[in-house]
Amino acid sequence: MNFKFIFQLSLFGLIMAFATISLIPEKTEPLFWVVIFIFCAYVIAKVCTARYFWYGFLTSVFNSVWITGVHLLFFNRYVTHHPDMAAMGNYLGYFATHPRMLMAVLGMPFGIAFGIILGLFCVVASKLVEPRVVE
Numbered sequence: 001m002n003f004k005f006i007f008q009l010s011l012f013g014l015i016m017a018f019a020t021i022s023l024i025p026e027k028t029e030p031l032f033w034v035v036i037f038i039f040c041a042y043v044i045a046k047v048c049t050a051r052y053f054w055y056g057f058l059t060s061v062f063n064s065v066w067i068t069g070v071h072l073l074f075f076n077r078y079v080t081h082h083p084d085m086a087a088m089g090n091y092l093g094y095f096a097t098h099p100r101m102l103m104a105v106l107g108m109p110f111g112i113a114f115g116i117i118l119g120l121f122c123v124v125a126s127k128l129v130e131p132r133v134v135e
Helices: 003-022 029-047 052-073 075-081 083-091 099-128
Strands: none
Touching (some): 003 052, 003 075, 052 075, 052 099, 075 083, 075 099
8 A cells, every 4th residue: 555645545535624614515525425435446546556446435534534634723714604514413312512522523434435436436447457567
């Protein structure tokens, strides 16, 4: 596994983390993620020769670390622009009074869930894209 490559791809997560604080609206955020997932899957399929699923999975796990960290640091600005996220804790008892804890707890499960999705994107892309030939 090339962790430097995974780290580099995960920087899209860092960029999105900052962009979602106040630039990208909650309603259009999924569209940006689909584009990023397709791009990452294409790059992984082009560069890697095996373990496509794991490259996608770990990229998304690294993304979740960036996103959770940035959203926790800029929590007040983030929830101002993402009211649905702010309201999510209201239905979960303890987390109604500790929304940052909710975000911290859910960061990794979301990273794992989206890692499975990105991993599958990568497997599909590996079937559709010719790998780069290194000479």
